[in-house]
Amino acid sequence: MKDMTSGSIxxxxxxxxxxxxxxxxxxxxxxxxxxxxxxxxxxxxxxAAAGIANPIMNIxxxxxxxxxxxxxxxxxxxxxxxNFEKLKHEISTTIVxxxxxxxxxxxxxxxxxxPILHLVRSPEELIAPSAHYLRIVFCGxxxxxxxxxxxxxxRAVGDSKTxxxxxxxxxxxxxxxxxxxxxxxxxxxxGAALATVASQAISCILCMSYVYLKEPLIAVKPREFKxxxxxxxxxxxxxxxxxxxxxVLYVGKLLVQSAVNPLGVDAIATFNAGTKIDxxxxxPEQSIGQAMTTLIAQNHGAGNTKRMRLGLxxxxxxxxxxxxxxxxxxxxxxxxxxxxxxxxDEAEVLRLGRQYLLIMACLYTMPALTNGIQGFFRGCGNMKxxxxxxxxxxIGRAGFSLILxxxxxxxxxxxxxxxxxxxxxIFEVPLLxxxxxRLRAS
Numbered sequence: 001m002k003d004m005t006s007g008s009i010x011x012x013x014x015x016x017x018x019x020x021x022x023x024x025x026x027x028x029x030x031x032x033x034x035x036x037x038x039x040x041x042x043x044x045x046x047x048a049a050a051g052i053a054n055p056i057m058n059i060x061x062x063x064x065x066x067x068x069x070x071x072x073x074x075x076x077x078x079x080x081x082x083n084f085e086k087l088k089h090e091i092s093t094t095i096v097x098x099x100x101x102x103x104x105x106x107x108x109x110x111x112x113x114x115p116i117l118h119l120v121r122s123p124e125e126l127i128a129p130s131a132h133y134l135r136i137v138f139c140g141x142x143x144x145x146x147x148x149x150x151x152x153x154x155r156a157v158g159d160s161k162t163x164x165x166x167x168x169x170x171x172x173x174x175x176x177x178x179x180x181x182x183x184x185x186x187x188x189x190x191g192a193a194l195a196t197v198a199s200q201a202i203s204c205i206l207c208m209s210y211v212y213l214k215e216p217l218i219a220v221k222p223r224e225f226k227x228x229x230x231x232x233x234x235x236x237x238x239x240x241x242x243x244x245x246x247x248v249l250y251v252g253k254l255l256v257q258s259a260v261n262p263l264g265v266d267a268i269a270t271f272n273a274g275t276k277i278d279x280x281x282x283x284p285e286q287s288i289g290q291a292m293t294t295l296i297a298q299n300h301g302a303g304n305t306k307r308m309r310l311g312l313x314x315x316x317x318x319x320x321x322x323x324x325x326x327x328x329x330x331x332x333x334x335x336x337x338x339x340x341x342x343x344x345d346e347a348e349v350l351r352l353g354r355q356y357l358l359i360m361a362c363l364y365t366m367p368a369l370t371n372g373i374q375g376f377f378r379g380c381g382n383m384k385x386x387x388x389x390x391x392x393x394x395i396g397r398a399g400f401s402l403i404l405x406x407x408x409x410x411x412x413x414x415x416x417x418x419x420x421x422x423x424x425x426i427f428e429v430p431l432l433x434x435x436x437x438r439l440r441a442s
Contacts, residue, residue: 004158004295005080005302010314013291017318019160020287022168025280033175035276038192039341041183044269044349046129047341049189051272052122052261053130055254056113057137060105064145067098068152069290070239073297073378074231075156075218080301084217089228091153092220093235096227102145109138120258123265133189140197147204150211153218155294166206174199241383248387252394252420259401260413267410270352273341274410278360281326285368288319289375296379305439308380312436316372323368330361352410359414366421373428377435385431393424 004012039047071094078087109116113131122130151163174195181191212219253275260271292315299307330337338353370389377385397420404412 004298005304005307009295009307009310010318012295013288013311013315013318016158016160016294017284017288017291019164020155020290021284022164025283033178035272036340037178037182038189039269039273042188044265044346045126046188047272048265048268049126049129050133050192051268052117052120052126052257053133054272055257056116056120057134059251059254060109060138060141061144063105064098064102064141065148066242066244067094067101067145067239068148069378070242070383071149071235072152072156073238073293073381074235075153076294076297076379077301079157080298086231087218088220088224089226090231090235091218092225093227093231094239095149095220097232097235097239098145098149099142102141106138106141110135113138120254121261123261129189133193136190136193137196140200143197143200143204147200147207150207154207154211154215155290157218158294160291162210163207166203166210169206170199170203173202238381238383241387242378244387248391248394252398255398256401256413256416259398259405260410263405263409266348267352269346270349270356270410271413273338273349274353274356274360276341277330277337277357281330281364282367284322284326285319285371288315288322289371291315292372292375293379296376300380305442309436309439312372312376315375316369319368319372320365323365327361327364330357330364334358334361356410356414359411360417363418363421366418366425370421370424370428373432376432380435382435385428389424389428392427393420396420396423
């Protein structure tokens with residue numbers, strides 16, 4: 001555990017973010033490895049089917065992640081204020097809320113997988129394999145919740161290293177099982193889905209075991225288990241806001257996917273591969289934003305407004321530098337990156353992918369800055385601002401994707417991303433200036 005209310009801010013942000021970045025990279029390999037192995041050993045139809053299924057799956061997963069993030073902000077505040085009794089009450093309250101919600105979502109999504117796929121205008125020939133894949137993954141959502149809940153709790157008290165170890169082990173397991181089931185056993189989408197669920201179960205078991213064996217401060221024992229009604233209201237408010245933010249983000253991506261789907265299998269496969277690469281590029285930006293959230297929330301609990309302002313300035317500087325560096329790297333290596341997902345015989349997918357990545361790489365500083373601003377507002381408890389900003393961004397992105405994709409193809413989808421981020425910054429920056437002035441005056 002790490003107290004971020006004292007010591008070097010830059011050191012805290014970097015030392016917290018680096019393990020988080022690595023952990024998120026391993027987390028992303030669940031889907032990326034699925035896509036690479038499916039594209040290489042099961043063909044572009046399976047790759048396209050996974051591309052259609054992934055945004056739907058991610059909506060559910062990141063709604064669950066949003067619940068954990070919301071609770072994590074409160075846990076950070078209680079930890080910063082050294083109120084350990086409320087900290088445990090917050091953990092137990094969130095477990096109850098999250099478990100019930102996750103069970104409900106799993107059942108609903110399992111039953112309505114096919115209608116959801118029709119809703120996003122999926123090609124008819126891809127609906128059956130996509131639905132089969134989704135139903136298997138939905139059966140493992142409960143593992144996803146418990147891993148993310150305990151990982152968020154560890155990160156809230158300054159431990160970002162343990163979750164990465166759990167995810168790293170499960171990611172290696174996922175890759176091995178993926179290869180066995182898809183490449184060797186020829187199980188296609190079924191094999192990829194089973195590997196994903198099994199790896200999520202491994203990360204869940206490892207993370208929970210560590211908490212209960214090594215961290216008594218945050219390990220809620222049966223006799224300590226309590227649902228605090230006062231905390232429940234605040235937890236639901238915070239968790240609903242962060243969950244809605246994540247859901248809006250992925251509903252928007254689903255709408256973007258619906259703009260891509262009519263462009264054909266090549267475009268769908270390209271978009272699936274391109275967004276996987278984007279996700280890897282965005283994760284460090286998001287991780288730095290999460291580090292800012294934890295630092296700001298702990299200092300908010302301790303009432304240290306000067307340190308909150310310094311955290312914002314240094315966090316945004318780190319975000320901006322990273323955005324420039326990753327953009328240059330993608331421009332230089334975009335050919336090699338696309339080749340991971342499509343062989344030399346898929347010339348059109350490679351061509352479209354190079355075009356898409358070139359445009360996106362030029363825009364990466366925009367999500368870097370918005371992630372930092374979002375992390376600051378979350379740490380301050382201003383969840384409504386983050387939800388509204390994400391909503392405006394995704395409305396702009398999805399709306400312009402639907403307008404531009406029929407005329408510019410996959411490039412139009414990339415242009416729409418830039419428009420969405422611009423809208424987000426226009427909304428957030430004036431509010432950030434107001435918040436900054438209030439903190440300086442306090």
